[in-house]
Amino acid sequence: MLYYLGIDNGGTATKAAVFDENGRELACAGTDTVMLVPEPGFTERDMEEMWEANCRVIREALEKAGVSGKEIACVAVCGHGKGLYLWGKDGKPVRNGIISTDNRALSYPQKWKQDGTEEKVFARSCQHILSSQPVSLLAWLKDHEPETLERTRWIFACKDYVRFRLTGEAYGERTDYSGCNLVNLHTGEYDEELLALFGLSECRDKLPPLRLSTDVCGHVTREAAERTGLKEGTPVAGGAFDIDACALAVGITDEEHLCMIAGTWSINEYIAREPVLDGSVMMNSFYCLPGYYLVEECSPTSAGNNEWFVKTLLPELREECSKTGKSIYELLNAWVEEIPAEEPCPVYLPFLMGSNVHPKAGGSFVGISNYHTRKHLLRSVYEGVTFSHRYHLEKLLKTRKDAPRSIRLAGGAARSAVWTQMFADVMKLPVECVDVRETGAAGCAVICAAACGGSANVEEAVKRMCRVKPPVFPDPAKAAVYDRKYERYCRTIEALDKVWDAYP
Secondary structure, three states: OOOEEEEEEEEOOOEEEEEEOOOEEEEEEEEEEOOOOOOOOOOOOHHHHHHHHHHHHHHHHHHHHHEOOOOOOEEEEEEOOOOOOEEEEEOOOOOOOOOOOOOOOOOOHHHHHHHHHHHHHHHHEEEEOOOOOOHHHHHHHHHHHHHHHEEEEEEEEEHHHOOOOOHOOOOHHHHOOOOOOOEEEOEEEEEEHHHHOOOOOHHHHHHHOOEEOOEEEOOHHHHHHHHOOOHHHHEEOOOEHHHHHHHHHOOOOOOOHHHHHHOOOOOEEEEEEOOOOOOOOOOEEEOOOOOOOEHHHHHOOOOHHHHHHHHHHHHHHHHHHHHOOOHHHHHHHHHHHHOOOOOOEEEEEEEEOOOOOOOOOOEEOOOOOOOOOOOHHHHHHHHHHHHHHHHHHHHHOOOOOOOOOOEEEEEHHOOOHHHHHHHHHHHHOOOOOOOOOOOHHHHHHHHHHHHHOOOOOOHHHHHOOOOOOOOOOOOOOHHHHHHHHHHHHHHHHOOOOOHHHHOO
C-alpha cells in the first residue's frame, strides 16, 4: 500500500493529511497561525511560525494515521494564491509573509488600469491585476521598503515557500505563478515585458525556476526530516495553487463541471482548452492537466465572513461549545434551518476583506429591524456569501457555450448540508461534494500519485482516488424565493455605490 502526504496552507490555517493509494483519508491535523494586522488593510504572518506549524501538523497527521514517515511515498503542498513570501540572501525570511487578503497595494492596480498598463498586461498574462498579487505587493515594497527587495534572494508563493523549507531547493510551480501576473500565458514562461510594465525588471533573477505540479521538485532534507518525522530523501512534488488542488479533489478533469470553493475566498472556476481573452473574467491560469487552462472568477467574499460572525458576534457561544465539546458549526446550521428561506432577512454584503463590486465596499447588514435576531443575521451571512458566488457564476456562464452539468463544491460550505442545499437553490444547478474532509490536501495526494508513479497520470489518479457523493438538486420553490432575494442583493450593491465613492 502506498501512502501520500498532502499539506494545505491557507491564509491562517495549516493542515496536513495522510491518504492511501485509493484516496481514503486516514488522518488529518490542523492548526492556526496568527494573522498579523500591523496597519488597517495589512494582513501578514510570521514565516518561521508558519514553518513550525507545518512541521507540527505533519508530525500529528502521521501519528494519528499510524503511518511512519518511512512509509510516505511522496509529499505535495498546496497553498493560497497571491500574497508574497520572500526568502533572504542570508538564508532567512526577509520579513513577514503577506497573506492574500492584504489590501495595502490597492492603489497600484487602480493606477495601472487608469494609465493603460492593465490592458497591456492582460494581452500577455490573460488576467486582470489584483492588489494582493505579488506584482502589486512588490511594487509597493519597492516604493515603501526598498531595502526589503535588496535583501531578497527568492520570491515565493505560499506553498512554494513551504516546499523550499522541506527540500532546500527553490522552484516556482506553474499553476501558482501563472496566477500571479508574472507569467506570459501564451509562452508559459516568465515575461521580461510584464516585469517592465510593472516596473519590476530588477526582480527577474529573484524568481525561481518554473516546474509542473507533478514534477519532483526536490527531496526532504535531513533537517526537515528531523522536524517533521518524514524520511530524509522522500520525494516532494511541485504541488499546486490551492484552487487547482481543490478542483482535482472534486474530480474536475473535463469541461462538464464547474468548481466552487467557499473558503476565505469565493473561488468559482472551470477548465477549458482555451483561455477567455475578452477581459470578461478575472483570471486565466494554467491547470494541473496539460493542455487545460483554469478560468476563474474570485474575490475574498466567502465563508471567511462566517468565521468573523462567530468570533465577533458569538464569542460566548463559541466558548460554551468549546467547553462542552459540541460543534459550533452544527449549531449554526441548526440556527439557519430554523429561519425559513421565505423569511425576510437583512441583506448582507460579504465584503469584510475585499469586494467583487466597488473597490471600497465594506461588509454590511442592510435592512435590520427590531424583529431580527442573531439567527436572522446568520442566515443573512449564509445567503450573502452564496449570492456573491452567484455574482461570479453569472459572469462565468456568459463565457461558456453550454451550462455545466453540476457544481462541484469544496470548502467550509461543503461540510454543511443546509449551505450546500442553499448553493443548489441559489445557483439553480445540482451541487456535488466529495467524500473527503480536506479537499486541498486530497488534491495534493492526487498529485503525489501521479508524481511518484502510483498512477500513470493525474486523470487516472482522480478516477481512482476521488469519490463524488450523490448530487443535491435545487428546490424550484426555494430557487424562486432566492431569485427575489438575489435581485434585492444586487439592487443594494448598486444603491451603495455613491456611499463608497465618498469613502477616503
